[in-house]
Amino acid sequence: MQTFKAALIGNPNCGKSSLFNQLTGLRQKVGNFHGVTVDKKSGLASLSSTEQINLTDFPGTYSFYPTSMDERIVVETFAKPSSLINTEDNGQKYDAIIYVADITQLEKHLLLFSQIRDLGLPTILALNMADVAEAASIGIDTEMLTSKFKVPVVKVSGRTGAGIDDLKTMLLQVLKSSQATISTNQQTYSFSKEEQAIAQEIQSTFNLPSQYQAWLWAQHHDWLPFLTAAQRITIKSIVTAEFEPLKYQVRETMQRFDQFVPVVKKALTKSADTEPTFSDRLDRLVTHRHMGPVVFIGLMFLIFQAVFSWASYPMDWIDAGFGGLIDLVNGMLPESMFRDLLTEGVLAGLGGVLIFIPQIAILFFFVAVLEQSGYMARAVYLFDNSMRKFGLNGRSIVALVSGAACAIPAIMSTRTISNWKERLVTIMVTPLISCSARLPVYAVLVGFVVAADQYWGMFNLQGLVFMGLYLLGIVAALGAGWVFNKILKTEESGYLMMEMPVYRMPLIRNVLLSVYEKTKTFVIEAGKVIFVISIVLWFLASFAPGNQMELAEVEAQTVATQQSLDETATNNLIAAKKIEVSYAGHLGKFIEPVIRPLGFDWKIGIALITSFAAREVFVGTMATIYSIGSDAAETSVIDRMATEVDAVTGELTYNRATSLSLLIFYVFAMQCMSTLAVVKRETKSWKWAAIQFFFMTALAYLGSLVVYQSMS
Amino acid sequence: MRLNQLAPGQKSTVLRFDDAMMGGKLMSMGILPGSKVELIRTMSAGKTIYVKVNGHGLALRSSEASKIMLQANTH
Numbered sequence: 001m002q003t004f005k006a007a008l009i010g011n012p013n014c015g016k017s018s019l020f021n022q023l024t025g026l027r028q029k030v031g032n033f034h035g036v037t038v039d040k041k042s043g044l045a046s047l048s049s050t051e052q053i054n055l056t057d058f059p060g061t062y063s064f065y066p067t068s069m070d071e072r073i074v075v076e077t078f079a080k081p082s083s084l085i086n087t088e089d090n091g092q093k094y095d096a097i098i099y100v101a102d103i104t105q106l107e108k109h110l111l112l113f114s115q116i117r118d119l120g121l122p123t124i125l126a127l128n129m130a131d132v133a134e135a136a137s138i139g140i141d142t143e144m145l146t147s148k149f150k151v152p153v154v155k156v157s158g159r160t161g162a163g164i165d166d167l168k169t170m171l172l173q174v175l176k177s178s179q180a181t182i183s184t185n186q187q188t189y190s191f192s193k194e195e196q197a198i199a200q201e202i203q204s205t206f207n208l209p210s211q212y213q214a215w216l217w218a219q220h221h222d223w224l225p226f227l228t229a230a231q232r233i234t235i236k237s238i239v240t241a242e243f244e245p246l247k248y249q250v251r252e253t254m255q256r257f258d259q260f261v262p263v264v265k266k267a268l269t270k271s272a273d274t275e276p277t278f279s280d281r282l283d284r285l286v287t288h289r290h291m292g293p294v295v296f297i298g299l300m301f302l303i304f305q306a307v308f309s310w311a312s313y314p315m316d317w318i319d320a321g322f323g324g325l326i327d328l329v330n331g332m333l334p335e336s337m338f339r340d341l342l343t344e345g346v347l348a349g350l351g352g353v354l355i356f357i358p359q360i361a362i363l364f365f366f367v368a369v370l371e372q373s374g375y376m377a378r379a380v381y382l383f384d385n386s387m388r389k390f391g392l393n394g395r396s397i398v399a400l401v402s403g404a405a406c407a408i409p410a411i412m413s414t415r416t417i418s419n420w421k422e423r424l425v426t427i428m429v430t431p432l433i434s435c436s437a438r439l440p441v442y443a444v445l446v447g448f449v450v451a452a453d454q455y456w457g458m459f460n461l462q463g464l465v466f467m468g469l470y471l472l473g474i475v476a477a478l479g480a481g482w483v484f485n486k487i488l489k490t491e492e493s494g495y496l497m498m499e500m501p502v503y504r505m506p507l508i509r510n511v512l513l514s515v516y517e518k519t520k521t522f523v524i525e526a527g528k529v530i531f532v533i534s535i536v537l538w539f540l541a542s543f544a545p546g547n548q549m550e551l552a553e554v555e556a557q558t559v560a561t562q563q564s565l566d567e568t569a570t571n572n573l574i575a576a577k578k579i580e581v582s583y584a585g586h587l588g589k590f591i592e593p594v595i596r597p598l599g600f601d602w603k604i605g606i607a608l609i610t611s612f613a614a615r616e617v618f619v620g621t622m623a624t625i626y627s628i629g630s631d632a633a634e635t636s637v638i639d640r641m642a643t644e645v646d647a648v649t650g651e652l653t654y655n656r657a658t659s660l661s662l663l664i665f666y667v668f669a670m671q672c673m674s675t676l677a678v679v680k681r682e683t684k685s686w687k688w689a690a691i692q693f694f695f696m697t698a699l700a701y702l703g704s705l706v707v708y709q710s711m712s
Numbered sequence: 713m714r715l716n717q718l719a720p721g722q723k724s725t726v727l728r729f730d731d732a733m734m735g736g737k738l739m740s741m742g743i744l745p746g747s748k749v750e751l752i753r754t755m756s757a758g759k760t761i762y763v764k765v766n767g768h769g770l771a772l773r774s775s776e777a778s779k780i781m782l783q784a785n786t787h
Contacts, residue, residue, distance in 0.1 A: 062740035105768055108742025246732040253739045283769075287762055289755055381771040385756035394760075394771075497737060497776055500762065500769030 004175050005092050006053045010100035011109050012060030013501045015128040018158025019100055020057040047172045064115045065249050068418035079216040079224055084209040096174055097123045103133040103140055106264050114256045118187045118212035122174045123151050130155040139269035148263045201238050219245055279502045292382045303366045314358035322351035349534025352614055353527040359436040361519045363405035368514040372506035384496050390478045391425035391485025393417045399426050403433035407675045408525045409518040419494035425484045428692050431675050432477040434470050440616040441666045448659035472667050526674040530614045537610050540584040548581040599658035599708040611671045657711035661704040669700035716777035718751035724782040734779040
């Protein structure tokens with residue numbers, strides 16, 4: 001099997017992802033582009049029994065003059081000589097490019113195409129949305145385009161799959177006929193004299209395969225990451241002081257449009273209809289200045305309602321499944337340290353990760369539907385200006401909504417925000433949105449604040465407290481954004497400039513793939529950290545300095561004999577005594593003086609520490625500390641907590657003041673190592689992760705302090 | 713006349729850009745001198761605007777739209 005390398009390129013909203021999914025099916029994987037964190041999707045597509053292509057899907061890009069991190073990838077990749085010609089140390093070049101353009105927006109989708117073509121790589125122009133065009137009776141003369149642009153042109157539909165076979169056949173022909181070298185003799189852009197001189201000199205100095213590539217070096221030498229310092233200096237000496245990148249960029253863009261727009265106008269036949277479309281009519285409501293936000297809030301309400309009610313069933317199954325698995329392992333293996341590590345460390349840790357999948361997957365399902373239908377662009381339009389007051393961008397709405405599932409994929413979604421400050425503020429405040437890991441903690445504690453049967457008018461008070469906690473997270477995120485906005489200074493201006501695509505019915509295949517990828521990101525990014533910390537915590541809770549463990553066990557046995565406890569009660573008492581003397585217990589007691597003003601004792605201290613793996617570990621830790629066995633049901637944990645008496649004050653530990661204080665702490669605190677790791681990766685420094693950790697923890701401490709001190 | 717000064721429902725044609733940087737970005741998205749524009753509606757007291765350029769929807773901040781100079785005759 002011979003494998004060719006090909007790139008899939010096009011503007012945002014050209015339907016590239018659908019086409020990519022059609023070509024590769026499920027044979028795709030997500031990696032990273034070299035040196036940057038932007039997702040690189042690639043997949044194999046077979047062309048014949050002996051040939052296949054390894055296709056890389058590039059982020060949607062308007063031109064070789066990028067505005068966001070996502071957009072830089074295309075120019076960075078194709079400014080590398082090794083993308084155009086095979087080199088010994090950098091491996092295989094791109095054999096072909098499939099450029100995707102939306103027929104219904106052809107006039108504005110060909111700028112990048114004309115730039116790509118000047119690189120000299122074999123290129124195929126795939127005219128997407130053939131089905132939509134046909135329904136709107138838009139005709140296109142592909143032969144005319146082929147002869148004018150001198151590339152093979154094919155009509156396809158990523159939605160229906162029409163034309164995919166033609167595309168593959170064409171691709172095979174192109175690959176077979178032009179394997180040898182790139183052709184640079186038909187550049188469409190004609191340089192001015194000064195531009196020509198610069199491009200020629202850079203090309204010959206660095207021995208680049210194409211003159212237009214040399215031009216990209218001239219335009220982007222300031223930031224192209226693969227250039228060495230020496231190369232940069234050489235380029236600077238060539239481009240001289242009169243080099244006006246913006247002027248040249250405008251000249252190039254105008255000239256390219258002037259070349260292809262007349263061709264497109266000739267090749268297209270449009271029926272002239274001025275009737276408002278379905279999209280226009282829907283937009284009258286959805287983007288209405290007053291009704292728009294109402295529709296948005298209503299949608300969010302429905303979505304969260306669905307997430308909570310649907311997710312509870314699979315979550316119960318996963319919980320029961322892991323409970324059963326732990327029992328099974330306990331029954332099969334003889335009692336040993338290893339068995340305990342396996343069940344209480346490894347399996348409990350795994351269960352702690354997997355339990356969140358239903359909620360996260362269902363919320364990301366809705367996010368994908370909102371994005372792919374075109375609605376998310378409307379939400380961005382509605383809230384851009386309000387968001388800016390808090391240092392955010394309209395696009396931050398995607399991260400904030402996703403943050404209710406898990407902050408990790410949410411933070412990764414900020415790469416479309418071009419302004420560094422707006423993106424950074426979004427990253428910093430997103431973890432304040434209550435994520436799914438906080439829910440189990442809220443569920444346990446809310447009962448100690450208000451009873452389940454208390455009502456305020458027609459509203460259940462517990463429900464209101466729940467909603468209040470979510471709102472508190474949102475308010476904190478906006479407030480923190482407002483503060484960051486005041487502190488951080490930037491010269492770089494932010495942009496909205498966003499297409500409002502026509503509404504389309506999302507394709508179930510694309511939606512499910514997006515859900516799969518984001519959920520996988522959560523499982524891998526959060527999972528590996530939660531997993532490791534679960535094991536570390538197991539060691540901390542299972543070992544003690546010196547022979548304290550043995551002493552604690554003997555002591556517990558004595559008490560149990562005196563009170564003639566049955567076997568279960570004895571074992572639970574031993575577990576409780578053991579965790580008290582363990583390293584975790586020592587840590588809890590060590591931090592007790594600090595958390596006492598918040599109404600917390602050392603037992604809660606242990607839970608706060610273990611929550612660093614994942615917040616919901618709180619519930620399991622409580623079960624162990626209160627000696628009811630770690631596999632006890634949630635209700636028995638609550639029952640036990642309700643009777644717990646504070647050793648210092650002699651009052652009930654979980655009175656209203658402490659419980660509310662603890663809830664507030666969980667709303668604000670940064671208790672997620674996985675998120676910090678992702679923040680470090682996305683901002684390329686530990687600085688921002690550290691700042692985030694300290695400001696959120698400080699907010700949590702102060703919030704709890706105020707609540708507890710004013711209530712007790 | 714600038715794009716952010718149009719009233720909802722008003723149409724015009726792009727003449728030139730007031731700012732080369734912004735112009736470069738807008739041109740990449742297919743907004744060129746000669747493009748037909750229509751202001752559809754606005755949000756946040758005109759701070760965010762929804763326009764159609766050659767029939768395709770686009771959201772702009774008013775600071776961005778103010779860099780787009782229009783031909784004098786609107787309709």
